[in-house]
Structures are given as structure tokens and as C-alpha cells.
Amino acid sequence: EAGVTQFPSHSVIEKGQTVTLRCDPISGHDNLYWYRRVMGKEIKFLLHFVKESKQDESGMPNNRFLAERTGGTYSTLKVQPAELEDSGVYFCASSQNDRLINGYTFGSGTRLTVV
Amino acid sequence: EDQVTQSPEALRLQEGESSSLNCSYTVSGLRGLFWYRQDPGKGPEFLFTLYSAGEEKEKERLKATLTKKESFLHITAPKPEDSATYLCAANSGGGADGLTFGKGTHLIIQP
Numbered sequence: 369e370a371g372v373t374q375f376p377s378h379s380v381i382e383k384g385q386t387v388t389l390r391c392d393p394i395s396g397h398d399n400l401y402w403y404r405r406v407m408g409k410e411i412k413f414l415l416h417f418v419k420e421s422k423q424d425e426s427g428m429p430n431n432r433f434l435a436e437r438t439g440g441t442y443s444t445l446k447v448q449p450a451e452l453e454d455s456g457v458y459f460c461a462s463s464q465n466d467r468l469i470n471g472y473t474f475g476s477g478t479r480l481t482v483v
Numbered sequence: 484e485d486q487v488t489q490s491p492e493a494l495r496l497q498e499g500e501s502s503s504l505n506c507s508y509t510v511s512g513l514r515g516l517f518w519y520r521q522d523p524g525k526g527p528e529f530l531f532t533l534y535s536a537g538e539e540k541e542k543e544r545l546k547a548t549l550t551k552k553e554s555f556l557h558i559t560a561p562k563p564e565d566s567a568t569y570l571c572a573a574n575s576g577g578g579a580d581g582l583t584f585g586k587g588t589h590l591i592i593q594p
Contacts, residue, residue, distance in 0.1 A: 372526070399580070401580075401581060403581075403582075403584075409586070410487075410584045410585055410586045410587070411527070411570070411572075411582075411584040412584070413581030413582060413583070414581075415581075416580050416581055423580065424580065424581065426581075427581060459526055459527075461526075467580075468514060468515045468532060468534070468574065469532060470529070471517060471519075471529030471532060472517075472529065472582065473529065474519075474526030474527045474528070475526050476524065476525050476526045477525075477526055
């Protein structure tokens with residue numbers, strides 16, 4: 369079974385530019401999550417999709433961040449315009465409804481550097 | 484606000500030297516306490532979920548236990564390939580389904 373795929377793996381952009389991160393969850397996983405780890409801090413929850421609907425976006429930092437999930441399949445996270453403090457590793461995770469038993473499967477992350 | 488704190492931040496052990504990692508949590512209505520392993524450049528890899536105080540789960544050289552306030556990850560006779568960052572995370576019953584993570588313990592096992 370293919371895992372959670374994220375790309376790009378690395379992105380370096382200038383302050384003020386736009387970046388779009390993509391996540392392909394495990395096929396059949398209705399639940400998709402975005403997380404972020406800023407250097408020196410813990411991994412923090414950003415938002416949760418159930419199929420194409422945003423279930424919880426309480427962790428989104430501000431309105432420069434926009435997440436979408438087309439047709440309940442892959443998801444994108446757009447940062448526009450990017451600021452220096454947006455640098456970090458962005459993780460995507462997916463799960464079936466048995467996540468409390470089998471956990472959440474994470475991708476390898478996208479390392480975003482804003483210069 | 485839910486909070487998860489892990490200690491120590493880093494731990495260096497000799498091969499075969501057993502030890503424990505600590506995770507203390509303050510969450511409203513714990514639904515599950517998760518342990519993950521993370522290798523450099525990779526995403527967290529699921530190890531265990533614990534649900535209630537007194538529960539224990541084992542996987543190879545790892546055993547996770549849970550009390551009402553803490554969870555421990557015991558590593559017995561570790562090998563160099565056990566070197567990784569171990570993350571603890573809580574899922575609470577507050578309506579949100581996201582995980583609250585600790586900062587992790589960076590474990591190094593020296594041959």
C-alpha cells in the first residue's frame with residue numbers, strides 16, 4: 369500500500385512569494401490532516417478534512433494560509449504571501465475512521481524555507 | 484488548553500542499557516495517547532495507542548504504559564537501530580480530532 373505522499377520535499381522561496389504544498393493521502397482514507405513543525409517547537413495541528421469538507425481549521429495561523437481538498441482526494445496548502453515565520457516542516461497525515469486503533473499515517477513532510 | 488510535555492529532551496545510552504522516556508499530559512477527556520517514532524527526514528511512524536490508565540502495549544524492545552497523568556516508553560536492551568526521536572501525542576475528546584504533540588525525546592544508542 370502506498371503511503372502518504374507529499375511534494376515538494378523542499379521549497380525555498382522569498383518573502384512575499386506564494387507556495388503551494390501538496391499531499392496525496394492513502395487511498396480510501398477520508399480523514400486528512402495538516403500539521404506544522406517550526407524549528408525548536410513541537411508539531412502543531414493546522415486543520416482536518418473529512419473527505420472534501422473542512423472539519424476543523426482551528427490551528428490555521430492566519431488568512432494567508434488556504435487549504436483545499438479537491439473531490440476528497442489530494443489536498444493542497446497554499447501560503448500567500450509567505451512570511452519568514454512560515455518556515456518549518458509541513459506534515460500531512462491521513463487516517464481511516466479507526467484512527468484511535470491504527471493511528472494516523474504521516475507523510476515525510478515538506479521543508480519550507482522563507483528567505 | 485491541552486498540553487503534552489516530554490522528558491528528557493535528549494538521551495544517550497549504550498547498546499543494551501535499558502531506560503524510560505516520559506510523557507506527561509494535561510488534556511480534557513483523553514481519547515487516546517499515541518507514541519510515534521521519527522527518523523531524520525521522515526514523518527512520524529505510528530507505534531502505539533493507549534486508552535486508559537493501567538494499559539500496557541509492547542512491540543519488540545519497546546513497552547508503553549499509561550497512568551492518569553503520564554505515559555512511559557520503556558526501552559529494553561536497545562540497539563543502535565532504535566536511535567530516533569520518540570514523540571508522544573494526545574487526542575482529546577474536545578471535539579477536535581487533531582493530535583497535540585510533545586517536543587519529543589531524541590534518543591541515541593551507541594554501539
